[in-house]
Amino acid sequence: MKKIILLILATVTFFSCKEEDYPVPTALYFETxxxxxIANGETVSLPFKTTAPELTLTMLTEATWCTVKIEGENLVITAEKNNSIAARETSVKVAxxxxxxTIPIKQEGLPTRQLVITGGSCSSAQSNExxxxxxxxxxxxxxxxxxxxxQSHQYEDHWLLYDLQTGSTSLDLIVIYSRVSGGAANGRWGHFAIWVKGDGTDVPSTIEDTSGVNWDGWGGTLGSVDADGFKLVHKGDDTPLMATTHTTSVVLSESIANPKKVKFVLKGSAPNGSRNGHGSVGEIELFGKVQ
Incomplete structure (x- = not known):
C-alpha cells in the first residue's frame, strides 16, 4: 500500500513541473x-482585451504634443493642435x-490653399524654349x-522672382517640379536658395540648417535678410536628383505671414551648380495653411 501512495505523489509532482515549464501566455489584443x-487635435480611444494584471506604456519617440494613458480597457490618446502643415508621428509600446x-500614432497637418502668383521676373529666359x-x-x-x-550666361547664378496676390495670409509649403520635357535634365537644379518678403521678414532670425550639405558659404546664412527685405528661409540641394524627373516639396520651418514676393536663386557655378550651368524648371507652386 505504501508503494502505491509514493507512486501517486511522484506522478503529481511530475505533472506540476510540466505546467511550470509551459505557462499560459498573456493575452493582449487591440481591435485597432x-x-x-486630425490636425486640430482630438482624443481617441483604442479598445483592447488582456489577461494581464497590469500594462506599462512607453513612448518610443519623443512627442510632447501627445499623451497616452489606460482607462479601463481603452488606450486613450490625446494630441494637441498641429499648427504645421507637416504631419507628425510617434508610437507607444503597450507591454x-x-x-x-507597438501602436503607431500619426497626426495630420493643417490643410493648405494654393496661393495665386500674379507675375514676376527672372534673370534671363531663352525665348524659343x-x-x-x-x-x-x-x-x-x-x-x-x-x-x-x-555662352557668357552659363554658369551664372540664376533667379526667379514671384509676386503674390494681395491677401495671401501665409506661406508654408513650396513645391518645385523639375523640367520634364523629353526627360531633359539640362538646367535642373543643384544648390538653390529661397528668399521671401512678407510681414516680419525684415527681421533676421535663426533657422536651423537641416540640409546636411556643405554649402561652402554659398547662398548666405539662413534667417538673414538682404538689402531688399527678403529673408533667406531655405537652402536646398537637388543635385542627387538631376538625372531623374522629380518633385521637391519644401515645408518651411517658419510660417511666413502675408507673403508678398518669393525669390529663388540657383547656383550656376560648379560644383553643385545647376545642370551644365543653365537653369530650368517645369512648375512652381506655393501654398499657405488653412487655419
Missing amino acids: ASATI ASDRDI GSFASTYDGDVNTYWHSEYSP
Whole structure:
C-alpha cells in the first residue's frame, strides 16, 4: 500500500513541473492597432482585451504634443493642435510581462490653399524654349529655361522672382517640379536658395540648417535678410536628383505671414551648380495653411 501512495505523489509532482515549464501566455489584443488624429487635435480611444494584471506604456519617440494613458480597457490618446502643415508621428509600446504591441500614432497637418502668383521676373529666359510665365501656368510640361546664347550666361547664378496676390495670409509649403520635357535634365537644379518678403521678414532670425550639405558659404546664412527685405528661409540641394524627373516639396520651418514676393536663386557655378550651368524648371507652386 505504501508503494502505491509514493507512486501517486511522484506522478503529481511530475505533472506540476510540466505546467511550470509551459505557462499560459498573456493575452493582449487591440481591435485597432494604430491611431490617426486630425490636425486640430482630438482624443481617441483604442479598445483592447488582456489577461494581464497590469500594462506599462512607453513612448518610443519623443512627442510632447501627445499623451497616452489606460482607462479601463481603452488606450486613450490625446494630441494637441498641429499648427504645421507637416504631419507628425510617434508610437507607444503597450507591454505586459511577456508580450507587447507597438501602436503607431500619426497626426495630420493643417490643410493648405494654393496661393495665386500674379507675375514676376527672372534673370534671363531663352525665348524659343519657354518663358518665365511657364513656371506658374499650371502645366508641368511647359518650362522656363535660362538664356544660354551667348555662352557668357552659363554658369551664372540664376533667379526667379514671384509676386503674390494681395491677401495671401501665409506661406508654408513650396513645391518645385523639375523640367520634364523629353526627360531633359539640362538646367535642373543643384544648390538653390529661397528668399521671401512678407510681414516680419525684415527681421533676421535663426533657422536651423537641416540640409546636411556643405554649402561652402554659398547662398548666405539662413534667417538673414538682404538689402531688399527678403529673408533667406531655405537652402536646398537637388543635385542627387538631376538625372531623374522629380518633385521637391519644401515645408518651411517658419510660417511666413502675408507673403508678398518669393525669390529663388540657383547656383550656376560648379560644383553643385545647376545642370551644365543653365537653369530650368517645369512648375512652381506655393501654398499657405488653412487655419
